[in-house]
Amino acid sequence: NAGVTQTPKFRVLKTGQSMTLLCAQDMNHEYMYWYRQDPGMGLRLIHYSVGEGTTAKGEVPDGYNVSRLKKQNFLLGLESAAPSQTSVYFCASKIAGGASEAFFGQGTRLTVV
């Protein structure tokens, strides 16, 4: 029972490079989220999705794109990485509705130099 799996766990990018972070969940959850965590800033929502084929902007969407082509996968793309995107990225998923837990992945530590 894998839960929420993020790939990769660590990555170092040069400024201007692109990359895609993959989030996969095996719980048939409708909702999926991408957050970034920075010291003193808590978790800030980048983008989220409430179902296959749908995405929406969160609090800090600039510089990121997402896709949800399959229900179980939520991809976060950085087209042209910047040092300000150095952060720990967390993916989460939950069933639709409020009385349910959001399950988190273990995080991806991204450094942009």
Place this chain on the structure above:
Amino acid sequence: GEDVEQSLFLSVREGDSSVINCTYTDSSSTYLYWYKQEPGAGLQLLTYIFSNMDMKQDQRLTVLLNKKDKHLSLRIADTQTGDSAIYFCAELAGNTGKLIFGQGTTLQVKP
């Protein structure tokens, strides 16, 4: 827009009660949550409260919700060193599925 605010740090002695506070702005919030994050790990749900409730108790945890003031608190009774972690308040915004977190409160428990 939605915003969730928490104080950043709380220090208590082992055996004391801890109270972590949170304020939010979205009056259409349906559910409010408390999550715990231990070092190097993801977040885990501690408890949640529906917006039409005032209080919820779960063993050592008591959640109080003042909907008028948009204020949420988490009380941990008999705080232990194993409770040292970062605690996040979160709200589910209206019917959009948008889940917004606060900055997190670091709880330090001294022996």
